Amino acid sequence: MRPTQRLRAALFTAAALAAALALPAFTAPAGAAEPIRIGELNSYKAQAAFLDPYRKGMELALKEINASGGVIGRPLELVSRDDGGNPGDAVRVATELLTRDKVDLLTGTFLSHVGLAVSELAKRRKVFFLAAEPLTDKLTWSDGNRYTFRLRPSTYMQVAMLMPEAVKANRKRWAIVYPNYEYGQSAAETFKRLLKAAQPDVEFVAEQATPLGKIDAGPVAQAIADAKPDAVFNVLFAADLARFVREANTRRALEGTFVVSLLSGEPEYLDPLKEEAPTGWVVTGYPWYAITIPEHQKFLDAYRAAYDDYPRLGSIVGYATIKSLAAGIAKAGSTQTEKLVDAFEGLEVDGPLGPFVYRASDHxxxxxxxxxxxxxxxxxxxxxxxxxxxxxxxxxxxAEAAKLRPAAD
Incomplete structure (x- = not known):
């Protein structure tokens, strides 16, 4: 090659390289629809046992919805943040999602006091918020507002589900153990009120309110044993539940004692106990291995295919959260807040456990x-x-729910 040809070749190569470097890393197709941005915050570090499966459930629903064309012609995009497990951080994170990340709506939260803080922010800023997991009754009743809806059954609902078995046991001396924050306090108060109404002669002989995630399980189990109850209502979950069960087994603190327990049948909290799992407890939970309806089988097959694992209750909650948002946006035909709120009141959703509705009366x-x-x-x-x-x-x-929401709007 002559010197002139070599120079021309070098100049051509340099120009081509410069042109290539000037191209963006990704170019969206012309006319591509703007995604609907879902701002999601949760206590991922603090409550990983529940929220890792929850995230997978959300991702599965997102893939299914976007593969079928999205909602109102737009794909769904999830913007997730950790809320630090406390109300102050949650409000800051939610505010950043709205102002910096420009999300269209908010969802998520796990702990009840965190959910209440984000709900208050939603009310103040007039932004739609679907609380996925917080269980406190205040969220939809005394502290409810126009902009907040809740997916999971509340503490009142789950206590009411257990009440027939508690009443049928006809035990007089009850002890209660619960984590000492909004969820545990709400569940304990509801249980005492409903049981006393059904069985006026009942006595509550011991009450152990333990710090969340920091239970001193030995003394707690011993204090309950010393009170000699013939029945116990348990509200502990996660690591606190495991520690309590193991100490109670070691000390034989609950031998011959009838126990009803919130959440203890959820795989997130039951599976780690393995053969130490307490027998005979009446619980709320998610027996994924025993559900035969077609809706659940379809979800189970898809989840296993995606993750080579079985679902936990968190998986159901995450999946149903995204499916609810998609159904609400489709009904509203918009992501505008007031239209979303109107659409969610009476919204029907098909979920893995069958169809359900968001009530207009209390959300x-x-x-x-x-x-x-x-x-x-x-x-x-x-x-x-x-x-x-x-x-x-x-x-x-x-009508009764409306009376429980005096300052909702």
Missing amino acids: QATLGAFVGTLAVKDGRGVMVDPVYVEGASVLPSD
Whole structure:
């Protein structure tokens, strides 16, 4: 090659390289629809056992919805942040999602006091908020507002689901153990009120309110044993539940004692106990291995294909959260807040546990839960004889709910 040819070749190569470097890393197709941005915040670090499966459930729903064309001609995009497990951080994170990330709506939260803080922010800023997991009754009743809806069955609903078995046991001396924050306090107060109404001669002989995530399980189990109750209502979950069960087993603190327990049949909290799982407890939970309806089988097959794992209750909640938002946006035909609120009032959603509705009266979903008895099978805890209780069957009437929301709007 002559010197002149070599120079021309070099100049051509340099120009081509410069042109290539000037191209963006990704060019969206002309006319591509703007995504609908869902701002989601949760206590991922603090409550990983529930929220890792929850995230997977959300991702599965997103893939299904976007693969079928999205909603109102737009794909869904999830913008997730950790809320630090406390109200102050949650409000800051939610505000950043709205102002910096420009999300169209808010969803998520796990802990009840965190959910209440974000709900208040939603009311103040007039932004739509679907609370996925917080269970406190205040969220939809005394502290409810126009802009907040809730997916999961509340503490009132789940206590009411357990109440028939508690009353049928006809035990007089009850002890209560619960985490000492909004969820535990709400559940304990509801249980005492409903049981006292059904069984006026009942006595509450011990009450252990423990710090969330920091239970001193030995003394707690011993204090309950020393009170000599013939029945116990447990509201502990996650690591606190495991520690309590192990100490109670070691000390034989609950031998011969009838126990009803919120959440203890959820795989997130039952599976780690393995053969130490308490037998005979009446619980709410999610027996994924015993649900035969077609909607759940379809979800189970898709989840296993995606993650090579079985779902937890968090998976159901995450999946149903995104499906609810998609249904609400489709009904509203918009992401505009006031239209979304109107669309969610009376919204019908098809979920893995069957159809449910968001009530207009109190913004509570009628999603239900399973009630069953704990047993040990093949070295692990399971729920036996589980029965699905429809959420609508344990909710007060619309007229009664309206009285519980004096300052909702």
